[in-house]
Amino acid sequence: MSSLSMALRLTPYLARSSGSSLRETGLRDAGLPVLAFGTVTALLLTVAGGSQVFWSWSDDIAGTYQALAVVAMVLLIIPLLTLGASAARLAARRRDDRLASLRLLGANSATVVWMTVIESTVLAAVGAVAGAGLYACMAPFLGLIQFRGQAIGSHAWLSVPSILGCILAVCVLAAASAALGLRKVVVTPLGVRTRQTADGAHWVRGLIAAVVVVIGVVAMGMLSSFGAFIVIIAVMGGCFGLALLALNLMGPWILRLRASSQLKRAKRPEQLLAARTVLESPKESWRQVGGVAMTSFVGVFVGVGMAVADTMGPGATDETALLVRDINTGVMITLLGSFLMVACSAGVNQAAAVLDRASTLVALDRVGMPLKLMVAARVKAVMSPLFLVAGISAAAAAVLVLPLTGTVLLTQPVVFLTIGGVFAAGFLLVRLAVAAGTAQIGQVLARPERYASMDS
Amino acid sequence: MNAILHAQQLTKHYPGSIALDHVDFTANAGESIAIIGPSGSGKTTLLHCLAGILRPDAGAITLNTPSAPLRLDTLGDAALSRLRREEFGFVFQQGMLLPELTAVENVALALMLNGTDRGTSESRAAEWLGALGLAGMEQRRLGELSGGQVQRVAIARAQVTGARVVFADEPTGALDSATSNEVLDVLLRSVAANSRTLLVVTHDPNVAARCQRVVELRDGRIVSDSGSSSPASGQADRLAQAAPAAPTSFKGAFNV
Numbered sequence: 001m002s003s004l005s006m007a008l009r010l011t012p013y014l015a016r017s018s019g020s021s022l023r024e025t026g027l028r029d030a031g032l033p034v035l036a037f038g039t040v041t042a043l044l045l046t047v048a049g050g051s052q053v054f055w056s057w058s059d060d061i062a063g064t065y066q067a068l069a070v071v072a073m074v075l076l077i078i079p080l081l082t083l084g085a086s087a088a089r090l091a092a093r094r095r096d097d098r099l100a101s102l103r104l105l106g107a108n109s110a111t112v113v114w115m116t117v118i119e120s121t122v123l124a125a126v127g128a129v130a131g132a133g134l135y136a137c138m139a140p141f142l143g144l145i146q147f148r149g150q151a152i153g154s155h156a157w158l159s160v161p162s163i164l165g166c167i168l169a170v171c172v173l174a175a176a177s178a179a180l181g182l183r184k185v186v187v188t189p190l191g192v193r194t195r196q197t198a199d200g201a202h203w204v205r206g207l208i209a210a211v212v213v214v215i216g217v218v219a220m221g222m223l224s225s226f227g228a229f230i231v232i233i234a235v236m237g238g239c240f241g242l243a244l245l246a247l248n249l250m251g252p253w254i255l256r257l258r259a260s261s262q263l264k265r266a267k268r269p270e271q272l273l274a275a276r277t278v279l280e281s282p283k284e285s286w287r288q289v290g291g292v293a294m295t296s297f298v299g300v301f302v303g304v305g306m307a308v309a310d311t312m313g314p315g316a317t318d319e320t321a322l323l324v325r326d327i328n329t330g331v332m333i334t335l336l337g338s339f340l341m342v343a344c345s346a347g348v349n350q351a352a353a354v355l356d357r358a359s360t361l362v363a364l365d366r367v368g369m370p371l372k373l374m375v376a377a378r379v380k381a382v383m384s385p386l387f388l389v390a391g392i393s394a395a396a397a398a399v400l401v402l403p404l405t406g407t408v409l410l411t412q413p414v415v416f417l418t419i420g421g422v423f424a425a426g427f428l429l430v431r432l433a434v435a436a437g438t439a440q441i442g443q444v445l446a447r448p449e450r451y452a453s454m455d456s
Numbered sequence: 457m458n459a460i461l462h463a464q465q466l467t468k469h470y471p472g473s474i475a476l477d478h479v480d481f482t483a484n485a486g487e488s489i490a491i492i493g494p495s496g497s498g499k500t501t502l503l504h505c506l507a508g509i510l511r512p513d514a515g516a517i518t519l520n521t522p523s524a525p526l527r528l529d530t531l532g533d534a535a536l537s538r539l540r541r542e543e544f545g546f547v548f549q550q551g552m553l554l555p556e557l558t559a560v561e562n563v564a565l566a567l568m569l570n571g572t573d574r575g576t577s578e579s580r581a582a583e584w585l586g587a588l589g590l591a592g593m594e595q596r597r598l599g600e601l602s603g604g605q606v607q608r609v610a611i612a613r614a615q616v617t618g619a620r621v622v623f624a625d626e627p628t629g630a631l632d633s634a635t636s637n638e639v640l641d642v643l644l645r646s647v648a649a650n651s652r653t654l655l656v657v658t659h660d661p662n663v664a665a666r667c668q669r670v671v672e673l674r675d676g677r678i679v680s681d682s683g684s685s686s687p688a689s690g691q692a693d694r695l696a697q698a699a700p701a702a703p704t705s706f707k708g709a710f711n712v
């Protein structure tokens with residue numbers, strides 16, 4: 001593959017040749033993807049470390065724990081893929097001028113794409129190693145978490161090969177999603193552009209989603225006939241994946257419906273801009289916030305359900321009571337984790353989106369659009385779908401456990417406070433990450449000549 | 457002649473070059489002025505300083521408003537931003553419109569930013585689009601319009617707020633010559649019909665020939681100024697007479 005070898009030779013040159021300008025802007029722009037990959041790696045290692053102890057058990061109830069660990073992992077992998085794609089787009093964007101000039105110098109498009117994939121994988125590797133360090137710092141505290149009434153202690157430590165394997169996996173996923181994410185990016189000698197594709201979010205998606213759910217329900221119904229325990233776990237994991245798939249099909253459509261109605265009602269400029277941003281690509285919006293849908297559902301469903309089980313008290317065995325508490329712990333950690341993933345991906349996405357349309361932002365600033373308003377519109381375009389997705393999922397779960405919620409509210413308000421607290425913390429995390437991403441707008445406007453070459 | 461925009465001893469340096477070198481310049485109300493000169497002579501820099509986009513290193517810029525003269529070079533960022541959206545209109549080569557908005561929303565946004573409610577903004581925006589030859593295309597997005605049509609949307613956006621001065625930097629630079637002429641026509645007529653001041657940076661001798669006054673820059677200095685009583689002014693009067701008739705509800709926008 002000649003374009004690959006060319007890319008391998010050129011990439012270090014790209015990093016070195018930029019000298020002072022790399023120090024000025026490159027490192028700052030690189031910070032966000034590295035931070036994001038670091039957080040994700042730390043999170044993956046934490047979940048893996050926290051659940052490692054489950055695999056050392058071999059009694060009846062161990063299987064339940066193992067199944068839950070698989071589910072938690074599935075929940076976290078999908079946002080990780082989104083993050084990889086966003087990080088690659090950011091990498092391409094922040095190299096805009098240099099990649100474009102390489103094209104001018106005759107490098108072909110494949111070479112340039114390879115270079116970006118390599119660069120984004122390097123960022124992922126740096127982040128993953130830092131994330132592993134973060135995990136190592138957290139492991140002693142992780143050891144304090146109790147499962148089945150015992151602190152997991154030294155079980156929180158993963159073996160060195162597992163950690164290396166996880167770092168490698170993050171790099172591979174980053175490379176793969178970078179390559180996929182770059183299909184949408186076109187590098188021409190004139191600059192880097194994101195290819196605009198018509199983005200349908202059709203009701204057919206709702207239909208397909210329904211079929212997927214039926215398949216899942218049937219499979220779950222036949223679960224007991226599957227004999228071998230490992231098969232049952234696999235089927236459960238699969239059904240869970242199917243449910244996620246159904247959600248992914250339906251999500252963009254729901255976001256589009258909501259944005260259309262917001263567009264009609266919009267009174268202020270930022271409301272109009274935010275609604276149009278979501279409508280421009282409901283899929284993109286969904287990709288940013290969809291990660292919290294399933295976890296919000298599971299969080300409320302399990303949180304409330306388990307609390308109710310807990311109140312049944314005397315009848316339950318010790319073991320069941322412990323299981324109930326443990327599931328609660330795990331679910332809350334996963335819920336927070338999924339918010340963390342969404343936060344990382346939203347931050348990186350916003351930074352990429354800002355650089356993507358830097359010249360438009362410069363022009364809007366020149367015609368007198370306040371910076372505050374540009375930021376407000378972007379924040380609203382992320383937070384509004386996030387609230388909707390989390391709200392719908394939580395409400396759906398609440399309705400399912402409605403017969404129980406009333407009594408729980410009376411007897412155990414602390415359950416609602418915990419769940420509410422986790423959601424509040426999650427929203428805050430995402431909000432902070434979006435703020436970090438939109439801070440790029442200020443940086444773009446501070447150096448307009450870098451981005452506004454079109455009007456001179 | 458009453459001056460609307462006045463610059464005195466305007467100077468702007470960049471590392472290794474001087475973009476504006478003690479420039480004195482006055483624009484009179486209702487004039488159309490072409491700024492010409494070779495690439496790198498400081499045209500864009502002058503335009504940006506006069507429009508409150510760039511701050512000069514030295515010199516004074518005064519905008520005469522109905523109430524009191526305003527010194528642009530002493531205003532803060534927020535005040536300048538507000539001035540740009542309330543008093544000025546802009547037509548750039550490209551990039552000032554939002555691709556995710558429809559044509560009418562892009563134009564209405566300029567009014568909404570000044571606090572006009574959405575309904576009024578959109579109906580006034582639609583009237584402007586209609587007057588500039590885009591009737592029926594209000595709901596199209598930018599990607600569904602031709603380059604010339606997009607520039608008409610930009611021209612509507614620049615004037616819908618009742619801007620007193622319109623700044624254009626190579627407004628037809630990305631268009632073919634036939635379209636370029638049409639767009640220029642629309643720009644000159646609509647500006648003249650509303651007695652606005654127009655400053656247009658251009659490479660195109662045709663554009664310059666159709667303005668009342670031509671100012672030539674070289675190495676950051678004004679090397680020639682045809683003054684406001686140039687022979688071209690006759691042509692501008694003709695243009696004003698041929699201007700599209702303003703719909704009645706338009707008067708508010710036209711009579712600022």
Ligand SMILES: Nc1ncnc2c1ncn2[C@@H]1O[C@H](COP(=O)(O)OP(=O)(O)O)[C@@H](O)[C@H]1O
Nearest residue numbers: 449456470473475494495496497498499500501
């Ligand atoms: N942001 C900038 N940084 C450094 N030099 C600049 C910058 N903007 C303009 N210049 C320089 O100032 C001079 C005038 O530029 P400009 O006003 O853009 O010219 P024109 O619009 O006539 O082509 C040129 O020499 C240009 O290189």
Ligand SMILES: [Mg+2]
Nearest residue numbers: 455456499500
């Ligand atoms: Mg210029």
